[in-house]
């Protein structure tokens with residue numbers, strides 16, 4: 001590549017960064033020196049506010065307030081309060097989102113409750129290429145309720161739904177965790193509704209980066225992860241959305257005391273609470289919620305449409321850099337706007353390519369069988385970072401660094 005072309009690319013990075021200055025929240029995050037972090041889709045980076053909120057929850061609230069903190073620091077109502085913050089990011093009304101359990105458990109609650117809202121229907125659709133827990137949970141619910149699980153790609157979901165009368169629920173991910181493909185939430189939901197079925201969406205890879213629009217897309221149920229782009233910290237609680245019109249009929253498959261109308265009445269009879277509170281189960285993970293609540297302050301003052309535009313600009317610019325730098329690995333992520341906030345590439349030695357990148361300070365991850373997966377968290381990455389990462393990838397490929405024996409050894413978590 002000529003010096004002129006190199007300079008042009010660097011200038012373009014700086015120009016794009018100035019265009020997207022209003023959504024730059026780099027200063028809100030703590031990242032190690034010399035690291036370009038392209039794994040915010042797996043474990044979002046730590047923010048100053050998340051760290052401080054955690055320290056405060058431990059030291060002052062737990063340490064000093066002790067049991068009084070349930071009231072004085074409003075621990076008891078944190079699942080709904082933090083749910084409201086997430087609702088505003090995913091285009092849902094307040095009072096429709098609660099946090100507290102893992103994504104897996106939240107999905108179980110959503111799929112189970114949704115299927116029971118259509119007792120005359122026998123089929124649940126899900127994507128065979130979903131993140132495995134989504135397929136496992138959906139299969140488990142079908143086994144328990146005597147339903148049939150049908151594995152249908154989201155690509156074919158509208159056609160499968162059209163004219164059918166057997167589908168209770170279409171349960172899909174908004175963004176494919178491996179390829180980064182963004183599916184049409186509104187179109188699949190509409191096709192489901194046309195035939196009397198419901199739609200449940202997994203927002204693990206879209207919450208915090210895509211202007212999801214749950215109300216606009218008429219989604220019935222949704223779940224999503226707290227520790228990915230939302231940066232809530234390792235094992236952060238997930239969230240569950242129930243559309244307001246379903247709340248009165250929503251039956252929590254795990255009847256716990258936190259979902260009770262009067263938990264401290266200590267009654268053996270279960271009376272579900274009104275509203276989204278009935279989706280709660282047991283005592284919330286207070287420290288995890290505190291970290292998540294702190295992390296979500298990074299979105300204050302931001303419009304999700306602007307965040308989405310920044311995200312598309314970062315991923316689009318990465319592809320532009322790869323093209324300009326002559327890195328010709330197959331890109332499995334759509335080049336048009338039908339993508340989340342990641343770029344996935346194929347390479348026969350994908351695992352070793354990722355290890356070689358990590359050795360250079362560019363942290364991404366590997367997904368079976370041959371995917372180099374690079375996530376671009378819009379709040380703390382710049383276009384200059386993107387260009388630097390693309391150059392490192394070029395050097396890893398051109399210099400065959402991935403072939404070094406030290407990059408072949410696999411750890412437990414890839």
Ligand SMILES: *Cc1c(COP(=O)(O)O)cnc(C)c1O
Pocket residue numbers: 102103104105130131133134173177202204205225238
């Ligand atoms: C990350 C992810 C999960 C994780 O579920 P946990 O219960 O947090 O382990 C589930 N589904 C999808 C689509 C994911 O991307």
